[in-house]
Amino acid sequence: MSRLQFAPDGQLRHLLSIDGFKPAQIHALLDRAEGLRSSTGGARKLPLLRGKTVVSLFFENSTRTRTTFELAASRLSADVVTLDVASSSTKKGESLLDTLAALEAMNCDLFVVRHAASGAAEFFARHAAAGVSVLNAGDGRHAHPTQALLDMFTIRQHKGADFGQLRVAIVGDLLHSRVARSDIQALSVLGVGELRLVGPRALLPDAFADFGASLYGDLDLALKDCDVVIMLRLQRERMRGAFLPSEGEYYRRYGLSESRLKLAKPDCIVMHPGPMNRGVEIASSVADGPNSVIQEQVSNGLAVRMAVMATVLGARTVQP
Numbered sequence: 006m007s008r009l010q011f012a013p014d015g016q017l018r019h020l021l022s023i024d025g026f027k028p029a030q031i032h033a034l035l036d037r038a039e040g041l042r043s044s045t046g047g048a049r050k051l052p053l054l055r056g057k058t059v060v061s062l063f064f065e066n067s068t069r070t071r072t073t074f075e076l077a078a079s080r081l082s083a084d085v086v087t088l089d090v091a092s093s094s095t096k097k098g099e100s101l102l103d104t105l106a107a108l109e110a111m112n113c114d115l116f117v118v119r120h121a122a123s124g125a126a127e128f129f130a131r132h133a134a135a136g137v138s139v140l141n142a143g144d145g146r147h148a149h150p151t152q153a154l155l156d157m158f159t160i161r162q163h164k165g166a167d168f169g170q171l172r173v174a175i176v177g178d179l180l181h182s183r184v185a186r187s188d189i190q191a192l193s194v195l196g197v198g199e200l201r202l203v204g205p206r207a208l209l210p211d212a213f214a215d216f217g218a219s220l221y222g223d224l225d226l227a228l229k230d231c232d233v234v235i236m237l238r239l240q241r242e243r244m245r246g247a248f249l250p251s252e253g254e255y256y257r258r259y260g261l262s263e264s265r266l267k268l269a270k271p272d273c274i275v276m277h278p279g280p281m282n283r284g285v286e287i288a289s290s291v292a293d294g295p296n297s298v299i300q301e302q303v304s305n306g307l308a309v310r311m312a313v314m315a316t317v318l319g320a321r322t323v324q325p
Contacts, residue, residue, distance in 0.1 A: 023150050037315070052081075059074075059115045059116075060108055063142065067119055078115075081314060101129070122144065126139055170198055175201070176203040176237060188235060228265060230269065231270060260286055262291065
């Protein structure tokens with residue numbers, strides 16, 4: 006994956022996962038996002054991708070990710086093509102490779118891909134023509150790298166660049182969450198001080214312990230003295246079988262309430278990738294409360310995705 010994502014000179018060609026990134030490479034992208042956010046504070050367009058064509062290729066529904074990717078491309082002066090998958094030739098039986106070839110023939114430069122199948126973005130990247138880049142906007146349970154980058158950007162804004170001083174808890178449906186996988190990878194790369202993964206046993210894979218994370222079944226214990234709490238959505242559309250007794254029982258054991266949040270540090274920030282199930286994984290009073298940075302995450306996604314697009318299309322090398 007790393008060899009596919011990076012050219013020999015260190016240029017980021019595709020963004021498919023956090024696999025293979027080094028701390029300096031992540032911070033370089035976050036630095037660039039900060040600069041672009043300052044440059045476009047008034048929604049001013051920049052000419053960095055003028056003459057480039059970006060294709061938004063979403064085989065799964067999305068609101069935040071799709072909108073911010075398309076806005077990001079537009080803010081960089083790229084031409085944006087949104088493929089309506091529901092009425093495209095893929096619904097008539099056309100293969101993904103035939104769709105890719107047809108779009109490449111139209112001189113498109115970058116594909117933003119979301120797909121229900123894990124590995125779909127990598128599949129596109131491996132078969133893309135030279136000079137064509139692919140960005141993974143979420144593939145099955147596998148990865149959501151730009152969400153991880155915007156989460157790291159948000160944490161860095163509030164807690165500084167030294168992740169080694171932080172205690173972070175990720176809570177909820179870790180089994181089905183591509184966001185969790187990418188966040189865990191990014192936090193590991195950045196040397197987070199302590200990573201606590203919390204959820205029902207059926208939704209908490211043992212494999213995450215390989216990243217140096219501690220697994221918790223007790224949310225109250227896991228929240229103690231945390232600096233950052235990342236809540237995850239229950240992804241019932243990816244579940245098969247009965248993982249949980251009821252939503253009410255889930256909230257009682259793993260929902261983030263105001264009283265529970267008091268177990269964390271007073272300046273703890275609360276995050277959620279959205280969309281939220283209010284009253285299931287998080288109380289509205291917490292989601293909208295003073296510790297919440299959830300809306301900042303959405304705003305930061307625009308700057309981060311601008312930085313990634315500008316980088317993969319050659320505006321600047323991200324050196325190891």
